[in-house]
Amino acid sequence: MSCSAFHCQPMRYIECMKKISDLDNMACFQVYQLHHAFGRYYQAAFADTGLTYAKYVMLKALAAQKGMSLSDLSACLGVEPNTLSPLAKKMAGFGVIERVRDPEDERRIVLRPTTYGLEILKAADQVVMQNFADLGISADDASQAIAIMSRLRTAVEKASPARVIVPDAPLAAQDVPCD
Amino acid sequence: MSCSAFHCQPMRYIECMKKISDLDNMACFQVYQLHHAFGRYYQAAFADTGLTYAKYVMLKALAAQKGMSLSDLSACLGVEPNTLSPLAKKMAGFGVIERVRDPEDERRIVLRPTTYGLEILKAADQVVMQNFADLGISADDASQAIAIMSRLRTAVEKASPARVIVPDAPLAAQDVPCD
DNA sequence: TTAGAATATTTCGGATACGAAGCAGTGAGG
DNA sequence: CCTCACTGCTTCGTATCCGAAATATTCTAA
Structure with a gap:
């Protein structure tokens, strides 16, 4: 399985989210996932229509x-x-x-x-x-x-979110390192 | 405002959903809407990054x-x-x-x-x-x-949804009636 | 009445999503 | 050693989504 220090253990999103674990991110992420899950679900149900x-x-x-x-x-x-x-x-x-x-x-x-x-x-x-x-x-x-x-949803639609301030860019714009 | 019998009153989704009002559809629809609301929200927050x-x-x-x-x-x-x-x-x-x-x-x-x-x-x-x-x-x-x-999400991902059976197609495939 | 504002729709470019198909690297059996 | 199945990634075509800009129609005010 090539589990060297170079790369990490395969992970399912359940374990992944345990590490993220902020309520705000959890909520968004659940919505994000549920939306796509519903999409796949309905695509199958409506396939012939x-x-x-x-x-x-x-x-x-x-x-x-x-x-x-x-x-x-x-x-x-x-x-x-x-x-x-x-x-x-x-x-x-x-x-x-x-x-x-x-x-x-x-x-x-x-x-x-x-x-x-x-x-x-x-x-x-x-x-x-x-x-x-x-x-x-x-x-x-x-x-x-x-x-x-x-x-x-009502709260999100009303809110005007604060903007993320960008830190200084890295020295040069990188080229994509490997194809 | 041209509120003839020909077309209907403008409606916000709140009223729209009152008419739909099935729990199953409500749930999907809320997820659908919330997902896009979050999308717009984060797009604004991350705009400069x-x-x-x-x-x-x-x-x-x-x-x-x-x-x-x-x-x-x-x-x-x-x-x-x-x-x-x-x-x-x-x-x-x-x-x-x-x-x-x-x-x-x-x-x-x-x-x-x-x-x-x-x-x-x-x-x-x-x-x-x-x-x-x-x-x-x-x-x-x-x-x-x-x-x-x-x-x-777990339930949706596990489930294999029943397929919708298509009724007989209309007599001929319509052309798009007005551009 | 007539220029200009407002409104409804469309078109365009960009960002995610998916499934299907293709290619390249691995590994297992003969 | 040499197929050949498998795995990991990419590409392609399609489907939503958005904001911005173009177009057409209606309204408003001078």
Whole structure:
């Protein structure tokens, strides 16, 4: 296994985090990891549908509102419009939403789920619900987690973080040492 | 304001989520939002350093272990090696880590923080800690959130989610209706 | 009414993410 | 010693994300 002093023992993130161990970093890091874990999870669940987690959330929000403009969807999801714009085009290409200009304000694009989109959403919702139930997380725990994360998000969004002051740069900008 | 029946009221995500309101979706969505909120937050905090949250986490893990191979770092962070590879090159270019082949196994690349990297990390850690304290989240809440998220992640990673069954596709693949 | 501000969307460049495929170095069996 | 499977890293294509800048439409005020 070549465990010389030159390099270190392989480590799983559990042990890794024990060494990091600051609450602030732990919290961020858990969110960071959980986000990607969910991403992989949903990618598998939605594999055959053309949906991804991002598109599923968009579709769900649109269905809940029976259609919305792109900027309203952006506010609704907390994601920039320039992110949603190409996704909406792809979803329209798949036939899960329609994408039309608002005749009352030609600047706006209104997105609405199609009948086909609602069918897919219904199927997806059932699977999502069932999958979540299979995770074995109690409703209490889930509510608690949601409540804390929600407060955390609000705090993070309000805050204007202090900037890190950069120490003096090293003597010269390094070249990448080995290819 | 053009609030015709054609389109809907603008909505913030708070109201949006009230309509969605399933615990499973709430949980995923909170994680999704919190992840991006942290991303924006750290981007501002690290703006002048050349670091990002991803690079900061990498640097922190490398410092905790006094260096690691790329694949060990990958296991440590739960991120694929092909994601870390280009990031490590950039960090080496900035001079925060060094990147050398393991002489005992020429396949491996060992990453180690430089003195400069450790200085930046120290400055970043202080700011991160202070910023988190300023959020006003109690240590108890933070621990609780971390514990639940950790269990949730473990469950998600273990699970093999059921697949969504696709309903029949619409009659023809739509063209994108308006540019 | 008409110049200029405000708003909605798109485009562009940059930063992470992933899976799949390819290449180079190691090591195990014949 | 020589395949040949395995491991570690890189590259490629795709999918989100962001901020900044460009474009088009609407509104506002002079």
